[in-house]
Amino acid sequence: MSSTPSTTTTSAAVRALWAKSPTGDEKPLALLTHLADACEVAELYWHEFASQRLRDRTAAVLGGDERLALVLVRWLAAAHDTGKATPSFAGQVPSLREHVERGGLPLLDDPKANSELRHELAGAELWTERLRARGWKRATASSYTSIIAGHHGTFPEKPRLLYAANDRHFTGRGKGEWRAVQAQVMDAVERIAGIAARDFEALAGVELPVPLQLQLTGVVIHADWIASDASRFPLGRPDGPGVPDGRDSRTRAVEAWHDLALPAAWRLSGTDESIDERYRHRFAWSDDLRPRPVQRAALELAEEVAPGLLVVEAPMGTGKTEAALAVAEEWAARSGASGIYVALPTMATSDAMLDRVLEWVGRVPGAERASVFLAHSKRAFNATFSALPRTAWQRTRGDSDACDEHAAVAEWLTGRRRGIAANVVVGTVDHVLMLALRSRYSVLRYAALAGKVVVIDEVHASDTRMLAFLERALEWLAASSVPVILLSATLPGELRERLVAAYEEGVGARTRARSARTGAPTRTTVEPRAAIGGTAGAATTGVGGVTDECGHPGGESQSPYPLLTAVGGNGGRHVVAPGSRGVPRTSVRLEPLDDDLDLLVRVLRERTRDGGCVLIVRNTVARAVSLFEALRADPDLGQDVTLAHSRFIGPDRAANDAGLVDRFGPPAAGRERPGGVRPAIVVATQVAEMSLDVDFDLLVSDLAPVDAVLQRIGRLHRHARAHRPAPLVEASCLITGVTDWQASPPAPDRGGVRVYGASAQLRAVRAFSPYLEPTGPAVRLPDDIAPLVARAHEAVADDEAAWLDAVSEADREAHAARAESLAAAEGWRIPALSEARTLAGFSAHALDDRNEQMGYAAVRDGEETFEVLLLSPGDDESSLRTLPRDGEPGVLVSITSMPSPSDALAAAACSVRLPAWVCVGAGGDRVIEALERNHFPAWDQSPHLRGQLVIRLDAHGSAEVADYTVRYDAVRGLEVTRAERS
Known part of the structure; x- marks a missing residue:
């Protein structure tokens, strides 16, 4: 049955109301037509795209009534723009004022006099008044009308809602004509939605939980966006009274949905394969391979526990990613997830993970034809993502050109704020963190992730501010029954406990809310699945000062490692120590080396006299470049240095x-390893620290925190x-970055x-000190990972006089910095669940999300920096070259006319971040002022180049920018030095 309102049941005044104003000679789109369009889109979205988890949860809150859940969604979507039936909205467009007045509705003399009363506020108040009257x-x-109030991405504070409630003049509530027409519009909305009096009676007894309000707001926002697309929902014709094109809203919605070609949400049904078969089939293992103990135990635990939180702590290179994906499939099937989000610390690690996830998803039954998104700002430059087909699996005019690929990019989901709603998303952890950020449309991040399984790799890499946002995000994800899998090789016990506690808080809030609705008792317990040191709590025991019989810090009394910690979706903590049988074992000799370039060069000459592959990791770019130049100048070492x-x-x-990866990656046919005669040396910063599957014969590392080393x-x-x-032949790591190792304590660079x-840094020296002694033991991997990480976080004993004062002072400074960072984070975090009784004010003081980089900066510590484009001279003054x-x-890019999309992408690919020390203070202001002179108005219409800062290099790759000289080449990268002034 069509939901398009009949002209015989609405007055001329109602038919005069408009929702979308024309841009040409069309008629405006009638208000009720738009509301009916949105209603029909919402039903299709609910059935085809929303996660089964959301549908089940909504029905459960409503007493298990699936029909009522659908009616609720239809009503919310149909009601979302009711506030446009007000004089403050209807008179906004001068060309339409006469149109409205002819319908018998008086308008304000100055329609823009009140900027506070937006139509979403007016609509929420009109429906609140109607429901209160019932x-x-x-x-x-x-709890229902907040969804109407928030459908433009922010949730107003109570004063603004009260202002709307009391503003009788601008809502028209003091005028009989407007009161009558608003009642007719709401009557029509109820008919459009198919919601009956008995449905309102049933809903009146159910206060929607705040997390569910957020998810339903996401459905309404997307339905509104789709129904507002004039290319699929045309406005009125010149010869008609605002009737679009002769199609009813149901027909318009169905045809638009086919044209959008959004793949359905995952509907995984589980598998009867054995654990061995699942790993073998999903990851294309040979028949003789078996899952390692960590991988097997992770999937066994996932089968036993209700989908919730799983923390996997295991050594590098032991298959944590495969374990996480296997668990994700299991929990997605059991929880009704619509897809997966795999979060990494950086864009580079996200790029590396995309290929692995795509290979896996192509082998998961039920995940075929998945929509894919790479969630970071440089995705256009990722070769894998760019090569994915931009195509449709279903077409308006038949399926003859449907895509046979198992993964593709749905065009509609490439639009702003939509990408993470795709089935399969790989991206930076920032999007998970920004779920907890007060920002406009953060509700869409929550709604998207609340339907998925979320995997976060390298979770130990969280700084203070990131951790604050991650804890709050975990709490809210747990409140919506979102399975989360956290991976780390070097997770401190205290950090594990904080993350687990945050998820448990969300589980507890959800179970308490459910108990309040049903009257059933709630129970959240800590239950060890396997005995570990006698109790589950032993899994977070610190190292202390114990040494084993071989002289290694730690011993059998320490927390087991590898370790799995699970929180069931219905409560209960489970701790499993799967053992390290089958885990590759390595002994690494640590050697202190004073921070002297000449000394390092001499040692490298000696160690590489027979060749070899060497990785040197420096903590700063400046140190890396300085060493790189010294090695290149050496006749014995400089032949192969990158x-x-x-x-x-x-x-x-x-x-x-x-x-x-090509030169130093895993052994493979046709891959010739360098360093056979003369050494092959890589000088790197932290970019070589994680995710790259590379193998070296010798490591030189600057002193860094224990987990980083x-x-x-x-x-x-x-x-x-x-x-x-x-x-x-014996694995050795030389530790540099300390001027004098004999000092007590040594002073880091x-x-x-x-x-x-x-x-x-000092705690790292202390943790490693037994291993740095000439007769000290080697670091045993994986056995010593957990004890070393724990020792770096333990208290310094009173009898360690040489360390106590230095570490205590450094700890005080670190505590002050953490407190400052947490205070900054608290101002931007969404409320805790215990404080969120309503969505009113949920987005108070929200960050404007038009600049994505502002969001990234808000959730991470670190000094302020910014990106620039490096471009070289063009053929004349009208162009530059990449x-x-x-x-x-390079590619010639016009600066006097808008570049083509391909040219714009080529230019945008030439971006790089300036060092933080260049971007701060008055010097940073002068840099920005200098760069803003390179503003090209022709670029303002390009989504890739709009607002970009440009450094125009000369033919030699150099430029003077304010107080600095900037140089770039493909071998050394970006270098910035203070300009020499005569």
């Missing part, structure tokens, strides 16, 4: 990463090889202190 409690009514850091433009950075060690002797140079803080590559000149 006997609803205000709190219950507000540099890898974050200050390369995108194409060069991608080429560097690909080159590292262990991650770097994970690139040492990573793969089994038949031959390594004789001096490098200032660059490392600036990056990591003095406390983390930087040359592989001996070929």
Whole structure:
């Protein structure tokens, strides 16, 4: 049955109301037509795109009534723009004022006199008033009408809602004509939605939980956006009274939905395959491979526990990613998830993960024809994502050209704020963190992630502010029954406990809310699945000062490792120690080396006399470049030296990463390993610390926090090889970044202190000190990972006089910095669940999300910095060129006319971040002022180039910018020095 309102049941005044104003000679789109369009789209969205979890949860809240859940969604979508039936909205467009007045509705003399009363506020108040008149409690009514108030991405504070309630003049509530027409509109909305008096009676007894309000707001926003697309829902014709095109709203919605070609949400039904078969089939293992104990235990635990939280702590290179994806499939099937979000610390690690996830999803039954999205700002430069088909699986005019690929990019989901609603999303962890950020349309992040399984890799890499947002995000995800899988090789016990507690808080809030509705008792317990040191709590025991019989810090009394910690979706904590049988074992000798370039060069000459592959990780770009130059100048070592850091433009950075994996990756047919005669040396920063599957014979690392050093060690002797140079058969890591190791305590390099803080650096020295002694033990991997991480976080004993004062002072500084960061985070975080009794004010003081980088900055610590485009001279003053590559000149990009999309992308690929020390203070202001002179108005219409800051390099790759000289080449990357002034 069509939901398009009949002209015989509405007055001329109602038919005069409009929702969309024309841009040409069309008639406006009638208000009731738009509301009917949105209603029909919402039903299709509910059946085809919304997660089964959301549909089940909504029905459960409504007493298990699936029909009522659908009616509710139809009503909310149909009611969303009711507030446009007010004089403050209807008179906004001068060309339509006469149209409205002819319908018998008086308008305000100055329609823009009141900017506070937006139509979403007016609509929420009109429906609140109607529901209150039917006997609803205000709190219950507000739990529904808040969705109407928030359908433009923010939820107004109570004063603004009260202002709307009392503003009788601008709502027209003091005028009989407007009161009557508003009643007719709401009557029509109820007919359109098919909601009856008995439905309102049933809803009156159910106050919607706040997390569910957020998810339903996401449905309404998307339905409104789709129904507002004039290309699919045309406005009125010149010869008609606002009737669009002769099609009823149901027909319009169905045809538009087919044209959008959105793949359906996942409907995974589970599998009867054994654990061995699942791993073998999903990851294309050979028949003789079996899952490692961690992988097997993770899936066994996932089968036993209600979908909830799983924390996987296991060594580098042991298959944590495969375990997480296997658990994600299991929990997606059981929880009714619509897809998966895999979150990584950086864009580079996200790029590396995309290929692995796509290979996996292509082998998951029920996940075929998935929509894919890469969730970071540089996705246009990712070769895998760019190569995915932009196509439709269903077409308006038949399926003859349907896509046979298992994964593609749905065009509608590439629009702003929509991408993470795709089935399969890989991206930075920022989008999970920004779920907890007060920002406009953060509701869409929540609604998207609340339907998925969320996997967060390298979770230990969270800084203070990131952790604050992650805890709040976990709490809210748990409140919507979202399965979350956290992965780390080096997770401190205290951090694990905080993350688990945050998820448990969300589970508890949800179960308490359910108990309040049903009257059933609630129970959240901590239950050890396997005995670990006698109790589940032993899993978070610190190291203390214990040593085993071999002299290694730690011992059998320590927390087990690897370790799995699960929180069931209905409560209960489960802790499993699967053991490390089958885990690759390595012993690494740590050697302190004073921070002297000449000394390091001499040691490298000696160690690589028979060749070998060497990785050197420096904490700062400046230290990396300085060492790179020294090695290149050395006749014995300079034949094969490469540099890898974050200050390369995108194409060069991608080429560097690909080159590292190609040369130093796993053994493979046709891959010739360098370093056979003369050494092959890579000087890198933290970009080589995680995610790259590379293997070196010798590691040199600047002093860094324990977890970072262990991650770097994970690139040492990573793969089994038949031959390594004789001096490098034993795995060794030289620790630099300390001027004098004999000092008590040793003083870390200032660059490392600036990056990591003095406390983390001193604690790393203390944790590693037994291993740095000439007769000390080797670091045993994986056995020593957990004890070392724990020792770095334990209290310094009173009898450690040499360390106590230095560490205590550094700890005080670190505590003050953390407190400052947490205070800054608290101002931007959404409320805790316990404080969120209503959505009123949920987005108070929200960050304007028009600049995505502002959101990233808000959820991470770190000094302010900004991106620039590096472009070289063009053929004349009307153009610039992208930087040359592989001996070929760059692409010519116009600066006097809007560049083509391909040229704009080529220019945008030449972006790089300036060092933080250049961007702060008065010097940073002068840099921005200088760069803003390179504003090209022709670029303002390009989505890739709008607002970009440009540095115009000369033919030699240099430029003077304010107080600095900037240089770039594909070998050394970006260098910034203070300009020499005569």
